[in-house]
Amino acid sequence: MTTSSTTSTTTSPSVSTSSTTSTTTTPSVSTSSTTSTTTPQPISCPPDGSGFTTVQLEDGNYFTYRVAKMLASQETAIQSCTNHGSFLARVTTVAKMNMLLQLIRTCSGYNSGLYDYYVDGSNAGATDFFAPGAWVMSNGDLVPMSNDFWGDMKPNYPETQHCLRMTADINFMWDDCSCSLEHYFICEK
Numbered sequence: 001m002t003t004s005s006t007t008s009t010t011t012s013p014s015v016s017t018s019s020t021t022s023t024t025t026t027p028s029v030s031t032s033s034t035t036s037t038t039t040p041q042p043i044s045c046p047p048d049g050s051g052f053t054t055v056q057l058e059d060g061n062y063f064t065y066r067v068a069k070m071l072a073s074q075e076t077a078i079q080s081c082t083n084h085g086s087f088l089a090r091v092t093t094v095a096k097m098n099m100l101l102q103l104i105r106t107c108s109g110y111n112s113g114l115y116d117y118y119v120d121g122s123n124a125g126a127t128d129f130f131a132p133g134a135w136v137m138s139n140g141d142l143v144p145m146s147n148d149f150w151g152d153m154k155p156n157y158p159e160t161q162h163c164l165r166m167t168a169d170i171n172f173m174w175d176d177c178s179c180s181l182e183h184y185f186i187c188e189k
Contacts, residue, residue: 043099045107052086052189059095064189067103067110067117074163077118077185078138086187088120090137094148100186104172113168116177118185121164123176129158150174 046053046067054064068080074088081087091097104110104117121143126134135143135155143149143164151170155161161176165183169175177183 043102043106045103045110052084052187055099057093057095057099059093061093061095063096063099065089065100066187068185068187069109069115070184071115071182072118072185073182074118074122074179074185077183081185081187084187086189087138088118089186089188090120090139090141091149092137092141092144097149100166101172104166111168111172116165116167116169116175116181116183117172118163118165118183119174121174122162122179123155123158124162124179126158134158135164 043055052064052066054062056062066084066086068077070080072080078088089096089100091100100119120137120139121135122138123129123134123136128134132145133142135145135158137143151167151173154170154174155176158176161178163177163179163181165175165177165181166172166186167175167177
């Protein structure tokens with residue numbers, strides 16, 4: 001095990017953006033590394049049912065989330081998040097998207113390929129589905145439309161598929177989908 005002048009022991013994932021070296025200890029795993037603002041460091045996978053977890057993103061911001069491994073329509077997912085004092089995750093930065101992609105793609109039980117994940121975003125109520133601003137989040141923020149978030153050629157059926165999901169079919173990049181489909185979901189505080 002490597003020790004340094006700055007040591008933190010946590011039970012939740014931690015990504016540091018300081019220029020110092022730190023040691024993060026998780027059950028049976030210790031890592032020591034120099035941080036970078038462009039490459040996210042490996043995160044600890046939260047255990048199922050662990051509640052909310054807070055991580056520091058590569059851009060220095062903090063993100064508190066909970067992955068709900070419960071199948072639900074988007075409406076039911078929103079209600080479940082609300083019942084826990086939260087909302088569907090609002091993914092507006094590449095740093096937050098990268099963290100979620102790393103979590104889902106690498107943590108056992110999250111990347112089975114069987115389930116997709118709802119995050120906040122919809123084009124319901126839009127009159128021009130391809131106009132800038134057609135896709136919005138529940139707080140009114142615009143949904144990012146770049147390839148850093150969406151899969152190739154997505155959204156592809158915005159006239160009939162009004163909700164946003166991270167889908168296993170395209171390595172958990174975003175896709176438009178019917179809001180009545182049942183998926184896992186990610187809540188944020």
